[in-house]
Amino acid sequence: MAIIKNGVNGTVSGKAGSVVFVLTKTGNYVRSLPRVKEREPTPEQLLSRTRFKIVRSHISLLNAVINLGYKAYSYPKRAYDVAMSYNLNEALIKKEDGFVVDWQKFMIAKGSPNPITSYTMDFDQENQVLKITWEYDAYLEKKFDTGSYDSFLILYSAEDNGAEFPLLMNDSKNSLISGKQDVNIPEHTKEATYEVYIFFVKSYGGGNTDSLHLGKIKV
Numbered sequence: 001m002a003i004i005k006n007g008v009n010g011t012v013s014g015k016a017g018s019v020v021f022v023l024t025k026t027g028n029y030v031r032s033l034p035r036v037k038e039r040e041p042t043p044e045q046l047l048s049r050t051r052f053k054i055v056r057s058h059i060s061l062l063n064a065v066i067n068l069g070y071k072a073y074s075y076p077k078r079a080y081d082v083a084m085s086y087n088l089n090e091a092l093i094k095k096e097d098g099f100v101v102d103w104q105k106f107m108i109a110k111g112s113p114n115p116i117t118s119y120t121m122d123f124d125q126e127n128q129v130l131k132i133t134w135e136y137d138a139y140l141e142k143k144f145d146t147g148s149y150d151s152f153l154i155l156y157s158a159e160d161n162g163a164e165f166p167l168l169m170n171d172s173k174n175s176l177i178s179g180k181q182d183v184n185i186p187e188h189t190k191e192a193t194y195e196v197y198i199f200f201v202k203s204y205g206g207g208n209t210d211s212l213h214l215g216k217i218k219v
Helices: 043-061 063-069 079-090 138-143
Strands: 002-004 012-016 019-024 027-032 092-095 098-101 116-124 129-136 150-156 167-169 180-184 193-201 212-218
Touching (some): 043 063, 043 092, 063 079, 129 138, 129 150, 129 193
Antiparallel strands (some): 012 019, 019 027, 116 129
16 A cells, blocks of 8 residues: 655655555655566475365265265364365375376265175166175174165266266165165266265264275276
8 A cells, every 4th residue: 555645745655556656865766566476386286286186076076975975074074175185195096197096995985884895786787777785794783883874875987077977876775784775877878987886874864884985887
């Protein structure tokens, strides 16, 4: 801000817009403000930005699932922020030309241990239904009282963000102890690859299990 001393005929000092008024022994002068040079980002900064961009692109598309799967684990922080932090630290693999996501370590839900010990995936192409069956650890189920938790089966098209159906999940929900869950897959005009995850959520709010990556499926 520029200041005028002794009225309109007085001296001016300070900054106004892109200029600065300077008072010296020989008089009052106006100078342009020096340009601030933008520093080129360091290799470390570029690397950090790349990591952040990769994880953010997936977390943003999975946001509805993340809000459910991280709700209890992240409180009182935002589910989005906690999921970003966790996957930035745990789910990226450094390659010569950048980073790739380790989908087995990528977590769309955090909570108690996922009790599934073994599973099968079967895609019924005629009816466009993915069928999952599983066995579970009875000790973990009893310890965390997760037997009645609802199953959430998530299919995420990570390779092609322009897929017709980038995110799919089951409509009807079976319990953990039922040992099975189906999800209907709409017909595609082109082949899509999905990362398949499952986790379990308490029916009336509260806790949930970790997500478990079941593998990839092409449909």
